[in-house]
Each structure stands twice: as C-alpha cells, then as structure tokens.
Amino acid sequence: MARRSQITAPGGSVAAHVIERCLALARHTETEGTITRTFLSEPMRRVHADVEAWMTAAGMRTSIDAAGNIRGVYAAATAQAPRLFIGSHLDTVPDAGAFDGILGVVLAIALVDSLGGRRLPFAIEVIGFSEEEGVRFGVPFIGSRALAGTVDEDLLGRVDADGHSVADAIRHFGLDPSAIGDARYAAPALGYLEFHIEQGPVLDHLGLSLGIVHAIAGQTRADVTFTGSPGHAGTTPMAARADALAAAAEWVLQVEGEATATPGLVATVGRLHAMPGATNVIAGQCVTTLDIRHTDETALAEAVGRLQNSVYQMATRRGVEVTWHTRLGQPPVQMTASLVDTLTQAVRRCGAPMLQMSSGAGHDAMVMAPHMPTAMLFLRSPGGISHHPDEAVREEDVAAALSAGRHFLDVLTEDPHAR
Amino acid sequence: MARRSQITAPGGSVAAHVIERCLALARHTETEGTITRTFLSEPMRRVHADVEAWMTAAGMRTSIDAAGNIRGVYAAATAQAPRLFIGSHLDTVPDAGAFDGILGVVLAIALVDSLGGRRLPFAIEVIGFSEEEGVRFGVPFIGSRALAGTVDEDLLGRVDADGHSVADAIRHFGLDPSAIGDARYAAPALGYLEFHIEQGPVLDHLGLSLGIVHAIAGQTRADVTFTGSPGHAGTTPMAARADALAAAAEWVLQVEGEATATPGLVATVGRLHAMPGATNVIAGQCVTTLDIRHTDETALAEAVGRLQNSVYQMATRRGVEVTWHTRLGQPPVQMTASLVDTLTQAVRRCGAPMLQMSSGAGHDAMVMAPHMPTAMLFLRSPGGISHHPDEAVREEDVAAALSAGRHFLDVLTEDPHAR
Numbered sequence: 001m002a003r004r005s006q007i008t009a010p011g012g013s014v015a016a017h018v019i020e021r022c023l024a025l026a027r028h029t030e031t032e033g034t035i036t037r038t039f040l041s042e043p044m045r046r047v048h049a050d051v052e053a054w055m056t057a058a059g060m061r062t063s064i065d066a067a068g069n070i071r072g073v074y075a076a077a078t079a080q081a082p083r084l085f086i087g088s089h090l091d092t093v094p095d096a097g098a099f100d101g102i103l104g105v106v107l108a109i110a111l112v113d114s115l116g117g118r119r120l121p122f123a124i125e126v127i128g129f130s131e132e133e134g135v136r137f138g139v140p141f142i143g144s145r146a147l148a149g150t151v152d153e154d155l156l157g158r159v160d161a162d163g164h165s166v167a168d169a170i171r172h173f174g175l176d177p178s179a180i181g182d183a184r185y186a187a188p189a190l191g192y193l194e195f196h197i198e199q200g201p202v203l204d205h206l207g208l209s210l211g212i213v214h215a216i217a218g219q220t221r222a223d224v225t226f227t228g229s230p231g232h233a234g235t236t237p238m239a240a241r242a243d244a245l246a247a248a249a250e251w252v253l254q255v256e257g258e259a260t261a262t263p264g265l266v267a268t269v270g271r272l273h274a275m276p277g278a279t280n281v282i283a284g285q286c287v288t289t290l291d292i293r294h295t296d297e298t299a300l301a302e303a304v305g306r307l308q309n310s311v312y313q314m315a316t317r318r319g320v321e322v323t324w325h326t327r328l329g330q331p332p333v334q335m336t337a338s339l340v341d342t343l344t345q346a347v348r349r350c351g352a353p354m355l356q357m358s359s360g361a362g363h364d365a366m367v368m369a370p371h372m373p374t375a376m377l378f379l380r381s382p383g384g385i386s387h388h389p390d391e392a393v394r395e396e397d398v399a400a401a402l403s404a405g406r407h408f409l410d411v412l413t414e415d416p417h418a419r
Numbered sequence: 420m421a422r423r424s425q426i427t428a429p430g431g432s433v434a435a436h437v438i439e440r441c442l443a444l445a446r447h448t449e450t451e452g453t454i455t456r457t458f459l460s461e462p463m464r465r466v467h468a469d470v471e472a473w474m475t476a477a478g479m480r481t482s483i484d485a486a487g488n489i490r491g492v493y494a495a496a497t498a499q500a501p502r503l504f505i506g507s508h509l510d511t512v513p514d515a516g517a518f519d520g521i522l523g524v525v526l527a528i529a530l531v532d533s534l535g536g537r538r539l540p541f542a543i544e545v546i547g548f549s550e551e552e553g554v555r556f557g558v559p560f561i562g563s564r565a566l567a568g569t570v571d572e573d574l575l576g577r578v579d580a581d582g583h584s585v586a587d588a589i590r591h592f593g594l595d596p597s598a599i600g601d602a603r604y605a606a607p608a609l610g611y612l613e614f615h616i617e618q619g620p621v622l623d624h625l626g627l628s629l630g631i632v633h634a635i636a637g638q639t640r641a642d643v644t645f646t647g648s649p650g651h652a653g654t655t656p657m658a659a660r661a662d663a664l665a666a667a668a669e670w671v672l673q674v675e676g677e678a679t680a681t682p683g684l685v686a687t688v689g690r691l692h693a694m695p696g697a698t699n700v701i702a703g704q705c706v707t708t709l710d711i712r713h714t715d716e717t718a719l720a721e722a723v724g725r726l727q728n729s730v731y732q733m734a735t736r737r738g739v740e741v742t743w744h745t746r747l748g749q750p751p752v753q754m755t756a757s758l759v760d761t762l763t764q765a766v767r768r769c770g771a772p773m774l775q776m777s778s779g780a781g782h783d784a785m786v787m788a789p790h791m792p793t794a795m796l797f798l799r800s801p802g803g804i805s806h807h808p809d810e811a812v813r814e815e816d817v818a819a820a821l822s823a824g825r826h827f828l829d830v831l832t833e834d835p836h837a838r
Contacts, residue, residue: 221699232619240624246675261657268700270701272696282687384659
C-alpha cells in the first residue's frame with residue numbers, strides 16, 4: 001500500500017513545507033541571531049536529527065558516513081538496480097541565508113516523499129553533504145569529495161583556526177576518519193542531480209523559475225600588486241609621480257573592460273588596499289585581487305593572458321612595478337550531456353520555460369561530474385541575493401523544481417537509455 | 420668689538436654645523452629610535468634649552484611666549500627700528516626627519532650669528548614655533564597663529580587624544596594661556612622670512628639648491644563615497660553589476676586626468692577603501708579621499724567643479740550613488756611681491772640659479788602673509804623625501820641658503836625702499 005506523503009499537510013503546498021523545513025534547519029546555528037554552521041560544528045547534530053527523521057518518514061534507510069554526510073537510501077524495485085544520487089550541502093557560510101545548499105537536500109527528501117512508497121527501477125540516495133563552503137578549513141567540498149572517494153591525507157590533515165585538523169573534527173563528532181574510504185559511492189551509479197539556488201540575478205532578471213546548468217565556470221584567482229613611489233600629495237608634480245593607486249585603478253578598469261568585451265566572462269577586482277592610505281600621501285603600494293571566471297577553459301586562459309599583457313604594459317608606461325601571483329587555477333567543469341538532456345526533457349514536460357545557463361559559483365556537482373553523469377537545476381534567487389540573511393526562494397519556484405524533479409524521475413523510469 | 424661667530428668651528432663649514440645642530444635637536448624625541456615631537460611635549464623643553472643657548476651665543480635676547488614659541492631678538496642699531504621676523508617650526512610629525520621646520524630655525528640663528536654682532540637698521544627676531552604640523556590637536560599652526568594674534572578660544576579649547584586641551588598643554592608646560600595675546604608681534608614689522616626644505620622633488624629634479632616661493636597652494640579635501648550593489652563575483656553578469664570599486668577606479672583616473680590636463684594643479688586619491696573587500700564579492704561601497712591643490716583660487720574651484728560634474732555623470736551612467744563631503748577648503752596664499760623681490764635680488768646676488776615656485780604644502784608663512792610682508796625660501800629635498808627618517812638636506816644647499824640670507828639682509832640694509 002502506498003504511504004501517504006508526509007509533507008503535504010492540509011492547507012499547505014509541498015513547496016511551502018520545503019521552505020518551512022529550510023527555515024527550521026536555519027535555527028541550528030553556531031551564533032545565535034545568525035545562520036552559521038561550519039563543518040561538523042555542534043548544531044550539525046541537530047540538523048542530522050531533523051533530516052534523519054524526515055528521510056525515515058519518506059521511506060529511506062539513513063546513515064551518517066565518516067565525512068559526516070547524512071545519507072538516505074530509498075530502495076529500488078529490484079536489488080541490483082543502479083542508484084541515482086540527489087544531494088547538496090548542509091553547511092553554511094557565516095551569517096548565511098537559509099537556502100544555499102540546504103534547499104537542495106530538503107527538496108530531494110520531498111521528491112522521494114512524493115513517490116509515496118512507489119518503487120522505481122533505480123534506487124535513490126539523498127545525501128546531505130557536511131561541507132561545501134570551505135569556511136572552517138579554507139578548502140571546500142569535504143562532503144562531496146568523500147562521496148567521490150577523493151579525500152586524501154592532505155585534506156584530513158588540514159587545520160582550522162584553532163589548530164584542529166579535519167580528522168580531529170571528524171573524531172570529535174564521534175566518527176572515524178579511517179573509515180572515510182567507505183563513504184565512496186558504490187557502482188553502478190546512475191548519476192548525480194543537484195538542486196541549488198542560483199546565487200545570482202540571471203533567472204530573476206529574466207523572470208524564470210528554473211535554469212538548467214550546462215557547465216560550472218572555471219576560475220583563476222590572483223593577487224596583483226603595484227609598487228610605485230609614495231610622495232607628498234601637495235609637493236609632487238603629476239609628471240614626477242609613480243602612483244600605485246592610479247595604476248591599480250587603471251587595472252580595475254582593464255579587468256572590467258576585458259570582461260565586458262568577452263562573452264561569458266565575468267571578472268572582478270573585489271579587494272584593493274592602498275598603502276600608506278593617507279589623504280595627503282600618494283600611494284606607494286597597492287594590493288588588488290583578481291577573480292575571473294568562464295565556462296570555457298581556452299577562453300578563460302586567453303582572457304587571463306590578455307590581462308597580464310595589458311597590466312604589464314600599463315605598469316611599464318607608469319613607471320610602476322607589478323607582480324602577479326596566481327593563487328587558484330580551477331578549470332571549468334561541464335555537466336554530463338546525457339543527464340542534462342534528461343533534465344531538459346523533464347523541465348520541458350512540466351511546461352516551464354527553458355533556460356540553459358552556466359554556474360559562476362562552484363558546487364558539489366563539480367566534484368561529482370568526473371565520477372558519474374551529473375546534472376544540476378538552479379532555482380531563481382530573488383534579487384540575486386546569496387550568502388546573506390536576505391537570501392530567499394519563492395514557493396512557486398520550489399513547486400516548479402519539485403515538478404521538474406518528478407518528471408526527471410519519470411523520464412529515467414520510462415527510458416532505459418536515459419539511465 | 421665684533422664677536423667671533425659661534426658656529427664656524429675650525430675644520431667645518433657653517434652649513435655643516437647647521438646640519439649638525441639639526442641632528443642634535445633630533446635626539447630630543449618622544450619615542451626613542453624615531454624623531455617625534457608634538458606640541459609642548461617634554462622633549463620640547465630640551466630643544467628650547469639648546470636653541471636658547473645658541474640664540475644667546477649669537478647675541479640674541481631670548482624668551483618663550485605663551486604659545487611655547489621660543490623667540491630670540493637681535494637688537495637693531497637704533498631703538499625704534501622695525502623688526503624682521505625669521506622663523507619656522509620645532510615640532511615634527513611622528514617618525515619624522517631631522518630638517519622639516521627645524522632647519523629654518525637653526526639656519527636663522529646661524530644667519531644672525533654670522534653678523535658677528537654687527538648692528539643693522541632693523542632688529543631681527545628669530546622664532547622657533549612650537550607647533551605647525553597639526554599632529555596633537557588635529558589643527559596646525561598653533562605657533563604662528565600666536566605670533567599673528569589669531570589664537571582664539573576655539574583653538575585653546577581643542578582637545579588631544581587624551582582629552583587635554585591646548586590650554587591644558589600650555590599650562591602643563593609651565594606657561595599661561597591667558598597671556599597668549601602678548602605673543603602677537605608688535606609693529607612695526609618689516610616682514611617674515613622662512614627657510615624650509617621643499618618637501619618635494621622639483622628642485623632635486625632640476626638640480627637646483629634654492630627655490631623662491633611665490634605662493635602657497637590652496638587645497639580642497641573631500642571624502643567621495645560610491646555606493647553600488649554588492650554581489651557574487653561568479654554569478655553576477657557584468658551588465659547586471661553596480662560595482663562601487665569600478666566606479667571608484669574610474670574616479671581615481673578622472674582625478675589624475677584633471678590634474679595632468681590643468682597646469683599647476685596636483686590632485687590625489689590617496690585612500691581607497693572597498694567594502695566588503697573580499698576576492699569573490701563585488702564591492703558594494705567604496706570610500707575615497709580627494710586632495711587637490713592649486714595656487715590660483717579660481718583654477719582650483721573650477722577644477723573641483725569639473726571633477727564634481729564628471730564624477731556625478733560617471734556614477735549615474737554606472738547606476739552607482741556618489742556622495743561628496745568637502746572636509747577642507749583652504750584658499751591659496753600669495754607671498755608678498757615686495758619681499759619676494761628682495762629675496763629674488765638676494766638669490767641673484769649670490770649667483771645661484773633662480774627658480775620661482777609654488778609650495779604645495781602648507782607653511783607658517785601662510786599664516787603670517789595676511790599680517791606682514793612675507794617671503795619663503797625653499798632648500799632642495801634630496802629625492803623629494805619628507806616626513807620620513809630619510810629626509811635630508813645637502814651641505815651645499817644650506818651654504819647657498821645662508822649666502823642668500825646674508826644678501827637678503829644686505830639688500831634690506833642698503834635699500835630703505837625694500838624695508
């Protein structure tokens with residue numbers, strides 16, 4: 001006998017309940033008055049308790065792996081069936097919103113719950129990753145790396161601000177870091193699907209609920225430092241200056257110009273520190289950062305190359321020294337065409353307008369894509385707001401995502417080629 | 420009988436002794452290992468002791484006025500003769516060099532000493548001002564304002580970081596603030612002459628020892644703040660941004676462009692603070708400062724007006740809000756043509772190449788100019804370095820300044836019209 005859905009309560013939509021559950025999890029925080037939950041911090045225990053109860057109620061068998069991921073398996077119609085993973089993360093940045101990551105986990109549970117006990121020709125494993133934001137240890141994706149089987153000694157040995165390692169944190173949470181290998185997914189894997197808020201304004205500007213992610217942008221980060229000559233702002237003629245801040249300003253506009261002229265490129269100088277930083281002193285040194293992203297590796301590399309050329313030429317013209325220190329070079333990751341097609345069919349079936357888009361932010365899907373077919377569905381972020389208490393999601397968009405998710409399961413069920 | 424010069428010692432030039440005396444005064448500091456001496460701090464007592472001894476040895480009658488200025492009067496040939504003031508300041512910025520201000524006082528004493536007791540048709544009063552840099556109370560020129568007679572209750576009531584007022588500081592030094600009116604110069608005043616290092620690179624670039632100052636630039640200072648929208652550097656398309664740092668960068672180049680295109684104008688953005696200041700976040704707000712100077716009041720006002728126009732236009736185009744808060748509007752001060760001519764004749768007589776120039780920095784001469792004929796002579800700053808321990812002066816330039824000073828006294832002596 002099919003169970004009755006646990007989520008659909010009288011007088012409320014499933015989507016509204018999904019949002020309520022996200023807000024309920026938001027109360028489990030390290031810092032009262034904010035939403036702050038880093039890797040295996042104490043409030044994560046209470047999140048696990050809630051999620052475990054919801055998973056169990058939706059007919060899943062739950063466990064917590066050695067990376068602190070909470071996992072719920074919804075059995076297939078047959079024992080040897082392949083498995084579809086649907087996941088996102090349960091950690092947050094400091095002073096976060098309630099939906100980044102969390103929505104993807106809660107929505108996946110609601111999706112399984114909506115099956116009402118009906119068995120599919122594949123199992124579904126919903127996974128709530130313990131860590132994606134990279135806050136506590138300065139490296140992201142601890143949860144999905146455990147699922148992918150790529151956690152190494154280097155990662156386990158990384159320490160937080162208090163000198164505790166990842167392995168220490170796992171032990172402190174009551175888990176066994178030596179068992180981390182067991183967290184790896186077992187074949188055959190049908191694929192990995194992730195629901196996530198867009199964290200940007202594109203869907204909101206277009207008035208769309210959903211976006212199908214075809215690629216996650218690669219990114220290069222660099223520190224670009226200009227060294228000129230400090231001097232008295234009143235007594236140094238313009239022609240005698242080597243103003244590090246003026247050089248940095250020209251660089252900021254070079255970055256902006258390059259990104260504006262190159263389709264699909266975003267590039268940002270977000271930090272600029274001028275020294276000595278006094279009203280009446282010409283800056284002698286200026287430290288800036290570059291964050292530049294594109295979904296095409298060649299386009300990204302060429303843009304970085306053009307910026308390096310132009311900044312050196314400009315600095316030479318100004319008599320200012322420039323140093324370029326690349327801190328991160330992360331290649332783009334393409335979602336898997338076959339699973340993106342399946343997701344596209346699903347969105348088409350539920351009648352939603354179709355947008356394929358790239359993700360400028362990193363996601364767990366990036367970690368999973370080299371290991372199994374991977375697809376990702378974005379939900380509109382009202383106002384493009386993310387990593388902020390004002391982060392929100394619309395009930396209608398959650399409903400659209402749930403509908404797309406159900407059609408996705410249908411397509412996979414109907415079409416063995418899609419599996 | 421003419422006294423023998425106290426300064427010319429066997430084996431050393433007068434100029435070398437002037438430099439030695441400056442270095443000796445540099446040892447009287449608030450912070451060991453640096454040269455730091457603010458208004459009426461304890462080390463100023465030891466400076467007064469040294470200066471008083473040197474003044475006395477040069478034939479001057481000394482006193483300390485209620486503003487803490489040390490004053491030495493070298494009597495004229497006749498009792499009712501007018502008085503020439505020669506001065507500069509004895510305070511310093513934190514971690515200063517040894518010559519800014521101090522050199523002008525020590526050089527003036529050496530000049531009087533070089534008269535060897537010979538009487539002139541005018542008295543000379545050498546004055547070492549207690550305060551010019553504005554460090555302790557945030558307002559400059561306490562010493563020269565006392566000589567000019569413009570110290571008011573507002574100034575006496577200003578408090579330092581410890582809550583002590585200017586009046587408190589005067590009392591603590593053993594002086595009587597109620598007597599500050601007595602510090603005002605007594606007519607007839609022949610004029611005010613100040614020797615000072617340039618604090619800029621112009622003379623050094625031209626290979627000149629001396630520069631005759633014809634005007635001190637007026638300056639406007641403003642805080643210019645840009646408010647856009649913070650956003651995710653990866654997920655916000657370029658067209659959807661209102662990047663406060665990019666707007667501020669364009670502003671920095673507008674300021675530089677305006678100054679480069681306008682003869683005699685210097686303009687500087689020395690401070691720029693981008694918030695939140697993270698690599699992967701588009702800046703939502705950016706605070707900058709403007710420091711803009713010109714010796715012509717109309718030219719300065721017009722340049723400020725053009726910059727206000729262009730920054731508002733640019734911000735509107737970018738969808739960024741801009742606020743402009745003027746913090747200082749100080750008009751230019753012209754040196755007195757008659758005394759500048761006398762100084763020009765003197766420099767010509769000593770065979771030095773002639774350069775008339777403006778001062779981009781403020782000086783006590785600025786305070787004195789409305790009250791009596793005022794002139795100012797710059798000495799080359801090697802490397803243009805000022806307000807820094809590496810600040811220096813060349814012996815040959817001190818010798819040239821002493822020679823110009825002696826010719827200046829000669830011209831005044833010979834030509835009653837010059838007096």
